[in-house]
Amino acid sequence: MFYALDILGTIAFAISGVLVAISKRMDLFGILIIASVTAVGGGTLRDVLIGETPVSWMLNLNYIYVILVTTFLTILFKSKIDYLRKSLFLFDTIGIGLYTVVGVEKGINAGLDPIICIALGTMSACFGGVIRDILCNEIPVIFRKEIYATACIIGGLTYFLIKKLPVDDNIVFIISGLVVIVVRLLAVRFRISLPSVYK
């Protein structure tokens, strides 16, 4: 079940990559690369930094297939993608929830400190978009109007808090993933952002 949800996240991330690449008038190859980087870039950076290589999309081809199909369908139906905006936002939010918890657990498996695990979870969920923006010659959107990373950090903290309770590992996974999703949905709904450091 988690797996199918992971695919939803990959689809949402790939679509967001395609849309940004098209707005930059890239060609087919550029669009495909930007879609891939948005979908798997965060996890790739995480894997490289902890030394888990070859990185995961090289070992599980499903990501590649999903990205290829998503890219072509998005290009084909790009004039209709606007109707999907709400579903996409939901997929994207589910995606960051799952990516965060998967990243946290990869850190735990590598024997790293909880703080580092939370950083890895946030990186998994957010840095695909960062690399996308750099390749598109933009300051990463997440560094300016953030409703993403804080949700991941809170979800990561939740993971370690409830892991101490006598509950099943799957429950820990689901609850902390849901926390990311709910925090993000609430933040967008009520236009909550980080306290400004500017006057």
Added chain:
Amino acid sequence: MFYALDILGTIAFAISGVLVAISKRMDLFGILIIASVTAVGGGTLRDVLIGETPVSWMLNLNYIYVILVTTFLTILFKSKIDYLRKSLFLFDTIGIGLYTVVGVEKGINAGLDPIICIALGTMSACFGGVIRDILCNEIPVIFRKEIYATACIIGGLTYFLIKKLPVDDNIVFIISGLVVIVVRLLAVRFRISLPSVYK
């Protein structure tokens, strides 16, 4: 023999880096870094992603020496480099042919799926230029007017197609490298590009 050709590719890539860096008015250090990144960046990314570290230019110093000499000669004779445009284009094309096949074979040695191997070959040949463009604050040229990556992908496909035939490994190497070179030369000669996704 392959080795000498590999050096031709490194020279062509380094020269292209120097020219871009000069057009950005970088200083000597910047020019050297951009030349190096263009020449070995794609292979470095490939090595990091599959976990083959220390990356190859750290173990074989010939790349460093070639890049150093090329950089200084290019700066010295930069007003004359225009006369070499045709040779450079040929070197560059030979370079991507070789880099592609070397990348594909590295993937095979790491036990990866053919699709991933082709991606690694393309990455080896193309991502030095991508990193160069990012460091120079440009949207990578290869994402906009592509005559590069498709040639690499076709060459990679060829590799796996003829590998099934009862032919020598060297023949497989040579033919698929030549396919990259011929496809690129034809694409440039007849101004073939990817089908546009824009109307």
Added chain:
Amino acid sequence: MFYALDILGTIAFAISGVLVAISKRMDLFGILIIASVTAVGGGTLRDVLIGETPVSWMLNLNYIYVILVTTFLTILFKSKIDYLRKSLFLFDTIGIGLYTVVGVEKGINAGLDPIICIALGTMSACFGGVIRDILCNEIPVIFRKEIYATACIIGGLTYFLIKKLPVDDNIVFIISGLVVIVVRLLAVRFRISLPSVYK
């Protein structure tokens, strides 16, 4: 003692990251990421390229704590940071001296050639700033007006020259670190830069 100095460098690098991020009007999360990348990005790239993973800041949390505290204090007192400009410049210079020698020694421990070790030292000291500038959508400042990298290269050369003499390893460390620091201070004091390649 070296350790305490290392922290000074981390503080100076983090502060420089915060100031650049603020000048780009980033939010709290963006500022924190830019501060971190400036402080540990060079060493992270070095560790990834030589395959020493998980990278060092994942194993020694002191870097994270120092960066967190530095970031919040810098934001809080940013109107006063100008008074510290001279101390900051000194901290920063001490930082590159130390980072350079640490990088060189990591290369030696990985059994790499002296040329590569010097490149790794320079990378450790300089590439945090390069990644910072890329994330902020600028051409890296170090590629244009350089007083940084040459000092690191000279310090690295010194390391290998005096290592051949019958002196203690700590002396080698201190002297080559000091060479980086002195060369940089002199370069700034007397406005020495690399010979221009432009007319």
